[in-house]
Amino acid sequence: MQAFEYKVVPAPHKGTKAKGIKTPESRFANSVEMILNEMASEGWEYQRAELLPSEERSGLTGSTTNWRNVLVFRRALAPATTQAAPQPLAEAAAPQGAAPAVATPVAATDTPVNTAPVLTATAGDPEAPENATLVPGLGAAKMQADDGVEELSPVSGMTTALKARAERRTADET
Secondary structure: OOOEEEEEEEEOOOOOOOOOOOOOHHHHHHHHHHHHHHHHHOOOEEEEEEEEEEEEEEEOOEEEEEEEEEEEEEOOOOOOOOOOOOOEEEOOOOOOOOOOOOEEEEOOOOOOOOOOOEEEOOOOOOOOOOOOOOEEOOHHHHHOOOOOOOOOOOOOOOOOOOOOOOOHHHHHHH
């Protein structure tokens, strides 16, 4: 099972000027593109944008909820090396009255070392080498991991105000 680490960064609030980019929409898109490219160069894969509530202090005793736009990225963690069993320690005999000898690890010679890298290829790739281990592609991997349950968040779909407006409109039409 592959493990991931996630990074969440604030989405840009305004566009960044650049040569040849004139409209506010293009400038904003340029800002988002710059963040995505910067994070990709560091190995982060873009996942999604989220609108999340942030409860913040307001005045001396009050608090308000501000909605923040953030960009979510992930990258695969390095494969965890299997925990080797603790190696036995060989203790050198010390002469009587002398300081005890320092214990040193005993070399494990019975464990084989596999230095050849595993060759993998996306399943269905016509140019894949014959000796490659076939792995599912990105789409297939997502389908295998999909449990068929739609993810819902409190900000997705119609808000209460929109639902009320729709209900009033249908009531007015009848």
